Structure formats: C-alpha cells, structure tokens
Amino acid sequence: MNLVILRLFHRHMRDKRMTTHIALTARAFGAEELFYTGNHDSSIEESIERITKEWGGNFQINYIENELAFIKKWKKEDGIIVHLTMFGIELEDKLDDLRLKSNNKCLVIVGGTKVPGAIYQLADYNIAIGHQPHSEVAALAVFLDRITKGEARRKKHSDASIEIIPMEIGKNTKQT
Amino acid sequence: MNLVILRLFHRHMRDKRMTTHIALTARAFGAEELFYTGNHDSSIEESIERITKEWGGNFQINYIENELAFIKKWKKEDGIIVHLTMFGIELEDKLDDLRLKSNNKCLVIVGGTKVPGAIYQLADYNIAIGHQPHSEVAALAVFLDRITKGEARRKKHSDASIEIIPMEIGKNTKQT
Numbered sequence: 001m002n003l004v005i006l007r008l009f010h011r012h013m014r015d016k017r018m019t020t021h022i023a024l025t026a027r028a029f030g031a032e033e034l035f036y037t038g039n040h041d042s043s044i045e046e047s048i049e050r051i052t053k054e055w056g057g058n059f060q061i062n063y064i065e066n067e068l069a070f071i072k073k074w075k076k077e078d079g080i081i082v083h084l085t086m087f088g089i090e091l092e093d094k095l096d097d098l099r100l101k102s103n104n105k106c107l108v109i110v111g112g113t114k115v116p117g118a119i120y121q122l123a124d125y126n127i128a129i130g131h132q133p134h135s136e137v138a139a140l141a142v143f144l145d146r147i148t149k150g151e152a153r154r155k156k157h158s159d160a161s162i163e164i165i166p167m168e169i170g171k172n173t174k175q176t
Numbered sequence: 177m178n179l180v181i182l183r184l185f186h187r188h189m190r191d192k193r194m195t196t197h198i199a200l201t202a203r204a205f206g207a208e209e210l211f212y213t214g215n216h217d218s219s220i221e222e223s224i225e226r227i228t229k230e231w232g233g234n235f236q237i238n239y240i241e242n243e244l245a246f247i248k249k250w251k252k253e254d255g256i257i258v259h260l261t262m263f264g265i266e267l268e269d270k271l272d273d274l275r276l277k278s279n280n281k282c283l284v285i286v287g288g289t290k291v292p293g294a295i296y297q298l299a300d301y302n303i304a305i306g307h308q309p310h311s312e313v314a315a316l317a318v319f320l321d322r323i324t325k326g327e328a329r330r331k332k333h334s335d336a337s338i339e340i341i342p343m344e345i346g347k348n349t350k351q352t
Contacts, residue, residue: 017194021311028308055308087340087347092326120345130329131340132204132231134317135197141305141314142321150268150322153306164263164307169296171263 002105003031008067010038021137022110023048027059029144030152037067056157071122074107081123083109084139088126110136178281179207184243186214197313198286199224203235205320206328213243232333247298250283257299259285260315264302271322286312
C-alpha cells in the first residue's frame with residue numbers, strides 16, 4: 001500500500017517536536033511522503049531531509065496551504081482516506097477491510113487540535129487506535145505498524161550512509 | 177503482563193509534551209504506572225492525574241531521582257527489564273520470547289538523550305522498533321500494542337466519567 005501522511009494544523013514552536021516525530025515515524029514505518037498544513041516551518045523540513053539523506057530512502061516532506069482542496073483532489077484520484085481520531089471505529093474492526101484495499105494509495109490524516117467536521121465527512125475511514133486520549137505519534141505508529149504488518153519498519157535502504165548493526169547489548173553502527 | 181514504564185531524563189519545557197505523550201500512551205496501552213527521572217515537573221503529573229480521573233483506571237505517574245538504583249531494585253525483585261533502543265534487537269525477533277514471560281512484571285525503559293551504557297547492561301532485552309530514527313512515543317506505543325496484542329487499548333474503565341461512543345463519522349461521548 002502506498003502510504004502518504006497529512007499532518008494538520010502545525011503550530012510554530014509548540015508543535016515543532018511533535019511534527020518532527022510524526023514525520024520521522026511516517027518515514028520509519030514505511031510512508032512515502034508527509035504533507036503538513038498550518039505554519040510553515042522550514043527547519044523541520046531540513047531536519048527530516050538531513051535524516052533521509054543519512055539514513056536512506058526517498059521520504060519527502062512538503063508544506064501545503066489548503067488541506068480541504070488537497071483531500072478533495074486525493075478523493076477524486078481514487079485514493080482512500082483514513083483519518084485517525086479517537087472518536088472513530090477501532091482499528092481492529094477495520095483492519096481486514098483496509099488490507100483488502102492494499103492496491104489503493106492511502107492518505108492518512110493526523111489531526112491536531114479541533115479537526116473540522118468536513119474532514120470526518122471526507123474520510124473513507126475514521127479510525128481510532130483505542131478510545132483513550134494519547135498521542136498522534138502513537139496513533140500513527142500503531143496504524144502504520146499494523147497496516148504494514150511490521151514489515152515496512154524492517155526494510156533496509158540501500159542508499160543509506162549509516163546503518164545500525166543490531167546488538168543484544170550496546171550500540172554499533174556501520175558507515176556505508 | 178504487568179507493565180511499568182520508566183522514562184529517563186525528562187527536561188523542563190523542552191520535553192514537556194513528549195513526556196506527557198509518553199505517559200498518556202503508557203496509560204492508554206495498558207501500563208500500570210510510569211516513573212520518570214530528570215527534572216521534576218508537577219504540571220505533567222497533574223495533567224495525567226486529571227485525565228485518569230476523567231477517563232478512568234488506576235494509572236499512576238511518579239518522579240524518582242535515581243534511575244540506576246530503581247532499575248537494580250527491580251532486577252532483584254525478579255521483574256524483567258526491556259530497554260527500547262534503536263540499537264537493540266528488532267521486536268519481531270524477541271516477541272515470542274517476551275510473551276513467554278507474561279507472568280513476570282515488566283519494566284519498559286524509554287530513553288531520552290544519551291542513555292548510559294549501564295542501562296544497556298542491566299536490561300534483559302534491548303529492543304528496537306525498527307532501526308531507523310523515529311520517536312520514543314512511537315516505540316513505546318508499538319511495543320505495548322504488540323505485547324498486549326492490541327487488547328489493552330480496547331479495555332474499558334468502569335470508573336470513567338467520560339466515554340467515547342465510536343462513530344463511523346463524527347464525534348460522540350457519553351458522561352457516565
């Protein structure tokens with residue numbers, strides 16, 4: 001499944017680390033690209049691009065101004081839209097259904113504060129990772145991990161310049 | 177499995193939201209308690225306690241000063257210790273092994289910056305959720321989700337004063 005993330009309503013300073021963690025999680029768990037709306041922050045883009053350059057792959061991060069236009073265009077192009085929200089239907093109840101659509105490209109919307117009702121309407125699936133308050137980073141990680149059956153995060157990037165050598169105890173990396 | 181989280185080296189201001197998200201993720205994914213070290217921040221404790229009061233359950237958050245003493249005590253009391261680190265062994269390769277120990281209590285250590293070598297040594301398992309840089313929130317969420325097979329996050333709390341009614345579209349809650 002081609003996975004693209006849309007992170008809504010980024011706020012300068014306050015959300016800097018959260019948005020960075022969302023982008024890193026998207027990349028590490030197999031998404032191809034992240035778009036974000038709200039305040040434009042080129043320092044986040046630079047930090048993600050630096051990591052992608054070092055650790056490999058083709059992950060992209062891009063700012064857009066108008067989330068509704070973007071989502072509507074996606075809908076027209078036959079991609080499916082998943083909106084992660086604690087108010088939605090639990091992932092376990094939709095996982096088989098979602099996996100059947102693995103030939104489609106999938107836009108995963110990660111809300112910030114106060115997601116407008118229009119986005120609930122436009123989404124094909126409003127999906128909850130449990131119904132307790134937690135974290136958009138946690139929700140995205142579990143969603144992508146489950147959808148990709150934990151495989152995407154194990155993928156190696158042939159163009160990486162640094163790679164971890166897994167160890168029972170301690171740290172080891174290889175420059176390639 | 178009784179799951180307790182140890183979040184290392186919390187820093188005032190800079191880590192406020194990350195530590196809050198770690199605690200909320202711990203609670204939502206079935207951990208019983210979170211301890212943290214570094215800077216003491218009672219505002220985080222208050223916000224987690226407020227959420228637990230409203231959403232139910234017995235989740236506890238507590239500050240400790242000395243992580244090594246705490247970990248050594250845990251080890252003496254026959255709990256197992258998992259340290260989440262991108263340098264460790266991939267979760268998939270240890271999951272069966274960990275599930276065999278589900279009668280033990282398990283301390284899950286979530287690092288901040290620069291985890292000392294002693295913690296890698298004290299851990300029974302240094303576990304990676306993939307070997308790419310991402311997020312301690314993502315790592316904790318996926319670890320707990322996999323260990324509990326997604327069940328813990330679906331548990332209802334009988335003492336909650338607010339509960340979500342899952343919806344295909346829109347938001348609905350019930351005051352209980």
